[in-house]
Structures are given as C-alpha cells and as structure tokens.
Amino acid sequence: MAYNDPLNIIATIDARIDSRLSRITAMGEVQTVNPNGREATVTMYGGAQAIPVKRAGHVDCNPGDKVGLVKAERDWWIAWSAPRRDAPASLHTFLGGSSATPDTTALATYVTLPTAPTFALTKRYDATYIEADARMGAYATSLSAKVGTAVLVNGVDYDLATYMINTVSDHKHFTAIAVIMSALPAGLYTVAYRWKRVSGSGTLNINNDDFWSVRYTERWP
Helix, strand or coil: CCCCCHHHHHHHHHHHHHHHCCCCEEEEEEEEECCCCCEEEEEECCCCCCEEEEECCCCCCCCCCEEEEEEECCEEEEEEEECCCCCCCCEEEEEECCCCCCEEECCCCCEECCCCCCEEEEECCCCCEEEEEEEEEEEECCCCEEEEEEEEECCEEEEEEEEEECCCCCCEEEEEEEEECCCCCCEEEEEEEEEEEEECCCCEEECCCCCEEEEEEEECC
C-alpha cells in the first residue's frame, strides 16, 4: 500500500480502529415478536441462539423477516427490516361447476359442496392468517331462501357470508372475502368449501349453468 496517498492512509487508520471496536452492527432473522411491546428475538447470521432485542419505533417486523441490528449501550436494536409481506406465502385456487345433475341442499347445517374438492393447505408461519375469497352461483326452488357459505378448516366451519334469493329458479351469483383470524399455527390443514340453507324453504341448487371458485391466501397481519 502506498502511504503517500491520503486515501490509503485514511483507510489504514479506519481499519485499525475497526479492529479494536466491539461489534456494534449485525444482521439476522426475526424469530419472535411481542405484539404488545417493542421486544423481539433474533438469530444473528453465523449464530445458533436467538437473542432478545428491541425494535426501534419506526420498525414493523414479523417472524422470518431479515433485519439489521445496531447496538446501543448493552441492548441490540432492530434498525430496519426486509419483510416477507411482498407476496403471499401460499396460494391455492380452485374453480369448478356442477354437472347436469345439480348439487342440492335443504339442510340448515353446513355440508361440503359435492363437486368442491377437499384439499390440504400448508400454512407456513404461526403469525399469519388465512384469507378466503369465495364466489358461487346458485338458485332456489322457493321464495326467500337464504344461502350461507363457509370454509371448513380442520373440522371447524368459518362463516363467509349469507345471501337472500327472492326469485324462484333465478340463478344468482355471490362473492365473499373473509379473514380467518383464529390463531392457527403453522402446519397442514384440511380445507373444504361449504354451504347451507340458513332460513326459508325449498331446495338450493347449483347446476352446470353456475360456477364456484375459492382462493385461500396466507397473509401477514
């Protein structure tokens, strides 16, 4: 190195100062976040143990986010984060319709649509929620029949919406978006699309002139 170059002299001095300073910056991955405070735990790159840290006032982060840390006094603080919320963690979409033989129900309790598949949904993170976006068409054999729709997640029905059909044999189309905010930990879930007759009389029908679709998305809060 040419020490007659001022920039090289400055770089050498900075390197020697840095070599004698305690570590004051780091990067890592968030493991847990206290939703009611500023506390979190982070595993630093190169480390195996999650350590307690604090979040700066402007930082919003979730488990799995990459973060930059700065040490002030004895505490590590999260100074910035690279969140994973730019895209859904998992996405499942199904589109279907009935055959010439209609799917029917006159029950006041939820039943799975015969042509709607029951499938496995993988939820990747504890802190996320599931958003269900469902659409369907149906008709009724009597006036004032109310349709109810839901998604079944591991044996529990989550209501989506209800719809009133006031015209006999008139095909109606419905849309519902619902957020399942229950504390569902990461794991594999069995999911199905369901319907029932909430009130009124007659039979609810879906035939080959109708359709249904349902999309499940795992999202960060």
